[in-house]
Amino acid sequence: MIKVENLTKSFLDYQRGWVSAVGGISFECHPGAIFGLLGPNGAGKTTTLRILSTVLKPTSGRAVVAGYDVMTDPEAVRQNIGYMSASTGIYDRMSAWELVEYFGRLYGLTPARLRDRMETIFDWLQMNDFRDILGSKMSTGMKQKVSIARTIVHDPPVLIFDEPTSGLDVLVARAVLQKIAELRDQGKTIVFSTHSMHEVEKLCSRVAIIHKGRVQAEGEPLELLARYEQPDLEELFFFLVENAKGVEHEPIVKTSTSWDE
Numbered sequence: 001m002i003k004v005e006n007l008t009k010s011f012l013d014y015q016r017g018w019v020s021a022v023g024g025i026s027f028e029c030h031p032g033a034i035f036g037l038l039g040p041n042g043a044g045k046t047t048t049l050r051i052l053s054t055v056l057k058p059t060s061g062r063a064v065v066a067g068y069d070v071m072t073d074p075e076a077v078r079q080n081i082g083y084m085s086a087s088t089g090i091y092d093r094m095s096a097w098e099l100v101e102y103f104g105r106l107y108g109l110t111p112a113r114l115r116d117r118m119e120t121i122f123d124w125l126q127m128n129d130f131r132d133i134l135g136s137k138m139s140t141g142m143k144q145k146v147s148i149a150r151t152i153v154h155d156p157p158v159l160i161f162d163e164p165t166s167g168l169d170v171l172v173a174r175a176v177l178q179k180i181a182e183l184r185d186q187g188k189t190i191v192f193s194t195h196s197m198h199e200v201e202k203l204c205s206r207v208a209i210i211h212k213g214r215v216q217a218e219g220e221p222l223e224l225l226a227r228y229e230q231p232d233l234e235e236l237f238f239f240l241v242e243n244a245k246g247v248e249h250e251p252i253v254k255t256s257t258s259w260d261e
């Protein structure tokens with residue numbers, strides 16, 4: 001499961017001073033459930049997910065993923081998650097099979113276990129027709145399937161998807177959402193970020209609406225509509241964004257051209 005407590009992250013940006021990208025986010029997500037982070041551009045979704053996947057260190061607060069603290073046990077966290085970001089790449093000169101195999105080896109799977117996992121995944125994602133196609137020749141839909149395959153090859157209990165349908169046509173997006181729902185039904189703990197209220201309605205058992213680095217509301221979608229007396233998620237979203245409280249940017253305290261990554 002995932003437990004996030006009062007997580008914050010600030011960056012030093014030489015034009016804006018200290019930017020508080022995440023200003024005290026808390027939530028929990030359990031096995032067999034999908035937790036959605038819904039927010040506009042710059043809300044702090046990617047930063048939160050990058051902390052959960054140990055790419056970034058938090059400024060303060062705590063995040064426990066699959067039983068391991070991201071600060072004190074990042075290696076164990078990485079073994080237990082699959083993280084798919086917008087830049088989860090496909091290599092032009094590797095075939096679908098070679099790429100997934102390569103990531104399986106990086107995760108330390110034995111040859112027999114890796115072979116078994118790959119046969120299962122290639123069947124499940126219907127990738128057998130393009131096993132030997134190079135990345136440079138793949139369609140967007142094929143690439144997205146390979147990205148999912150490389151994310152789950154080591155069968156991690158926790159999956160983190162950063163805007164997994166961004167830039168996809170409706171057919172490919174629908175197929176991706178269907179597979180995420182099936183992973184949930186297999187008992188995975190899933191957190192994903194999106195701009196799409198429709199995706200939240202379809203998939204998420206709980207959602208945090210994030211704006212200006214803060215959780216503006218968190219709960220079950222239907223319960224949130226009742227709590228804020230809004231007719232649908234779209235109205236709720238605009239209501240919360242219009243009334244959002246944010247984290248103020250602190251003034252520049254020193255000059256720097258480096259970003260705190």
Ligand SMILES: Nc1ncnc2c1ncn2[C@@H]1O[C@H](COP(=O)(O)OP(=O)(O)OP(=O)(O)O)[C@@H](O)[C@H]1O
Nearest residue numbers: 011013019021040041042043044045046047048259
């Ligand atoms: N490395 C960095 N240095 C400085 N500021 C950063 C850095 N990374 C993110 N930010 C700032 O933090 C804020 C939150 O960014 P983040 O990428 O987490 O938002 P997001 O919700 O994922 O948005 P999007 O939907 O556009 O990806 C933004 O103001 C962004 O400019």
